[in-house]
Amino acid sequence: MAQFKEGLLYSESHEYIRVEGEFGYIGISDYAQHALGNVVYVDMPDVDDEVTAGEEFGAVESVKAASDLISPVSGTVVEVNEALENEPELLNKDAFANWIIKVQLSDSSELDNLMDAKAYEAFCENA
Amino acid sequence: MEKQTCLYDRHVALGALMSPFGGFIMPIQYTNITDEHNAVRQHCGVFDVSHMGEVRITGPDAEKYVQHIFTNDVAGAPVGQIYYGMMLYPNGGTVDDLLVYKMGENDFFLVINAANIDKDVAWMKEHTAGFDIKLDHQSDYYGQLAVQGPEAEAVVEEVLGIPCKELKFYTAKVVGDIIVSRTGYTGEDGFEIYGSHEFTQKSWDKLIESGRCKPCGLGCRDTLRFEVGLPLYGDELSADISPVMAGLSMFCKLDKEEFIGKDALVEQKANGVPQKLVGIELADKAIPRHGYPILNMEGEVVGEVTTGYHCLSVDKSVCMALVKTEFAKLDTPLQIQIRKKVFPGTVVKKKFYDKHYKK
Missing domain, CATH: 2.40.30.110 (Aminomethyltransferase beta-barrel domains)
Incomplete structure (x- = not known):
């Protein structure tokens, strides 16, 4: 069963963001890693790249297919999780502990468009 | 609306991820592609490949007709021999790739891709003029299992009770009302078994209950065939991709008197593609x-x-x-x-x- 962790915000494309001050850690939800199956590659942006809410910033690949990563917020990439380069399967082991990028938010009002854990769980149940 | 194979309920009961493929709703994976892939490379896996199509060609001109529509050369073949090859358009583009089983004198069993069944059968029927043959489309009768992997021979012999040790690579035999061949699409040793829906269901149940054979979906069928360089129609072969372009000339016998598409291949070999x-x-x-x-x-x-x-x-x-x-x-x-x-x-x-x- 997929976990729906409290304290995070979720998008309809199954990314989460954990907000700490002006920064946000963005990853894929546990529901998403279950649906993908074995993750074999994570395509990440570079530090200093700009990301835009609702736009693709990379991809997560299972054996069979590539799924775009869609940023839940706009901002600048300040860090990427380099551990995923050699161990993409960390996303299957613990999707919430293994964020993909850390972003400096440019417009925190965008967070209002995201779902909390309860709303996201209901969204997944109806998917 | 996609068709279901005779094992559909079993796939759903096993919790398979089901997805449309070639006009059928098929199992992509039961657990995950990597585990299923490794089971076939290391031990044994069973695939439901009942979506594949079957056509039987019999009659006085059966061999002559197969020679006309098929790129490989079946002339004078021993009974039980199997050939891989293609049916081509006159311009050398590929109608489909297929297996041709010689079941007897002027008796051939053709196995075609699920996605191409309607197109292939229509193509075959269009080219029967002048040949005294009977074309029997049997896709709805046959189920098909592929048992693949280094342990496949022991599993087929011991779990299904089908003697297959003596069967050579790319040969087939009839056992009762089933056809068993030493063929596959994984790069491993293995067998493909054609029988009625009832036989296919019973055999599947025995294989799964034995615990010696992992149920495997089309996801790993694709990774397995891909890494040993086997083509998939729609990817490596198509109406626009000839066997010469795909590097499959060895299955096109240009010294044969004639077959549809031969002139185009001769030209491609001479002038390049x-x-x-x-x-x-x-x-x-x-x-x-x-x-x-x-x-x-x-x-x-x-x-x-x-x-x-x-x-x-x-x-x-x-x-x-x-x-x-x-x-x-x-x-x-x-x-x-x-x-x-x-x-x-x-x-x-x-x-x-x-x-x-x-x-």
Whole structure:
């Protein structure tokens, strides 16, 4: 069963963001890693790249297919999780502990468009 | 609306991820592709391949007719011999790739791809004029299981009680009202077994209950066939891709008196083809997928990926691609565009893992 962790915000494309001050850690939800199956590659942006809410910033690949990563917020990439380069399967082991990028938010009002854990769980149940 | 095979309820009960393929709703995976892939490479897996189509050709002109529509040469073959080859359009494009089983004198069993059943049967019927044959479309009668892997022989003998030890690679025999052949689409030893729906259901149940054979979906069927360089119609072969372009000339016998498409292949062999199928190995772990562009070192598009994976048996990102012939030589440096980035690659043989057939 997929976990729906409290304290995070979720998008309809199954990314989460954990907000700490002006920064946000963005990853894929546990529901998403279950649906993908074995993750074999994570395509990440570079530090200093700009990301835009609702736009693709990379991809997560299972054996069979590539799924775009869609940023839940706009901002600048300040860090990427380099551990995923050699161990993409960390996303299957613990999707919430293994964020993909850390972003400096440019417009925190965008967070209002995201779902909390309860709303996201209901969204997944109806998917 | 997709068709169901006679094992549909069993796949659903096993919790398979079901997806449309070739007009059928088929199991893609039961647990995950990697485990199922490794089961076939190391032990034994069973696939429901009942979606494949079957056509029986009999009558006084059966051999002459098969020679006319098929690229390989079945003349004078011993009963039980199986041939891989293609049906071609007159311009050399591929109608389908198929297996032809010689079941008796002027008695042939043709196995065709699910996605092409309607097109193939129509094509065959269009070309029967002047041949005294009976064409019997039997896809709705037959179920088919593929038991594949190094332990397949023991599993088929002991679990299904079908004697198959003596069966040579690419031969078949009839046991009661079933057909069993030493063939497959995984690069491992294995068997394909054609029988009634009832036989197929009972055999599937025995195999699963034995615990000696992992149920395997079409997901790993594709990774397995890909890494040993076997083509899939729709990716490596199509109406636009001839067997010469795909590097499958050895299955087209140009010394045969005639077959549909022969003249086009003779011309292609003499004058060359504009594009060829190659293997490409990437230095990076990024994964090339069907349709991604292949670029030369100047950044111009010179081809397209037909199938690509992070190859499970050799831990490398590799693909098959159709490229302009001038870029098809081994060791040619090329680039693959994967989303926004471009990754370096090198032309290699399009067999990324060695086959382990028992011949």
